[in-house]
Amino acid sequence: MPDETRRGLTDSHAHLSYVIERNGEAFLGEIAAAYSGGSGIIVDPGVEHDDFPKRKAAFGGLPFVRLTAGIWPDAESMKAVTERIAVLEGYARDEACVAIGECGLDYHWMNGTEAEQEALFRAQAELAVRYDKPLIVHSREARDDTLAIVSDFAPRIPVIIHCFGYDEDAARAFLSLGCWISFAGNMTYKRSDGLRAACAVVPEDRLLLETDAPYMCPEPRRGKDSSPLDIERTYTLAATLRGTSVERLGELVRRNAGSVFEKGRSS
Numbered sequence: 001m002p003d004e005t006r007r008g009l010t011d012s013h014a015h016l017s018y019v020i021e022r023n024g025e026a027f028l029g030e031i032a033a034a035y036s037g038g039s040g041i042i043v044d045p046g047v048e049h050d051d052f053p054k055r056k057a058a059f060g061g062l063p064f065v066r067l068t069a070g071i072w073p074d075a076e077s078m079k080a081v082t083e084r085i086a087v088l089e090g091y092a093r094d095e096a097c098v099a100i101g102e103c104g105l106d107y108h109w110m111n112g113t114e115a116e117q118e119a120l121f122r123a124q125a126e127l128a129v130r131y132d133k134p135l136i137v138h139s140r141e142a143r144d145d146t147l148a149i150v151s152d153f154a155p156r157i158p159v160i161i162h163c164f165g166y167d168e169d170a171a172r173a174f175l176s177l178g179c180w181i182s183f184a185g186n187m188t189y190k191r192s193d194g195l196r197a198a199c200a201v202v203p204e205d206r207l208l209l210e211t212d213a214p215y216m217c218p219e220p221r222r223g224k225d226s227s228p229l230d231i232e233r234t235y236t237l238a239a240t241l242r243g244t245s246v247e248r249l250g251e252l253v254r255r256n257a258g259s260v261f262e263k264g265r266s267s
């Protein structure tokens with residue numbers, strides 16, 4: 001792949017702090033070398049109520065990084081929703097925070113009850129509405145409840161279903177609410193026919209692609225740690241599924257990421 005094409009590949013969801021923890025500080029230089037001077041961006045999502053300042057200090061100076069603030073559905077946060085949302089609200093006011101999330105429902109790990117997960121999720125969605133920021137949604141084995149909650153918010157703010165893990169019918173249901181759908185490296189896995197079918201039908205203006213690094217490493221390195229440097233293989237597959245080129249897909253995803261995450265940004 002030509003360097004110029006590579007530099008244009010946006011990664012709409014990568015946990016840079018975890019990537020650096022696993023690969024060492026010097027690895028940030030490799031990521032910067034792959035992205036600097038290109039049009040592609042990396043969105044680094046928050047997962048803990050107080051992780052924004054240290055991520056901002058570490059990555060906020062990189063021109064290709066966009067930061068968000070959010071709380072993953074963990075049990076401790078469900079026991080302290082008011083306090084933790086108050087902390088998050090401080091970061092939502094920061095213009096470096098381009099979205100709220102990732103947040104949502106995870107009925108696979110099932111931290112807390114469904115009702116507790118919903119309360120933490122809704123509190124963040126309300127914060128996103130209050131500060132007019134997009135919402136990045138994590139949804140695992142919780143399709144119907146996610147659809148029900150998202151339907152309350154998608155008319156008011158952009159909602160991104162990240163690391164989409166359902167099928168074509170579910171994709172159509174989220175799309176009918178106006179959501180953006182972000183596909184990760186698990187789309188390359190052998191048994192992911194439903195994901196591939198979904199990726200093929202998402203309208204051009206609703207498609208995002210991500211690594212979810214350090215997770216979801218695309219084949220042929222399934223099970224290994226991933227990083228934003230692995231995004232190429234997901235683009236290559238998506239381009240094949242959609243009958244387009246990687247270069248054109250790079251432009252399209254960049255434009256979508258811009259319209260979602262860079263509202264009001266001058267550059």
Ligand SMILES: [Zn+2]
Binds near residue numbers: 013
């Ligand atoms: Zn994530």
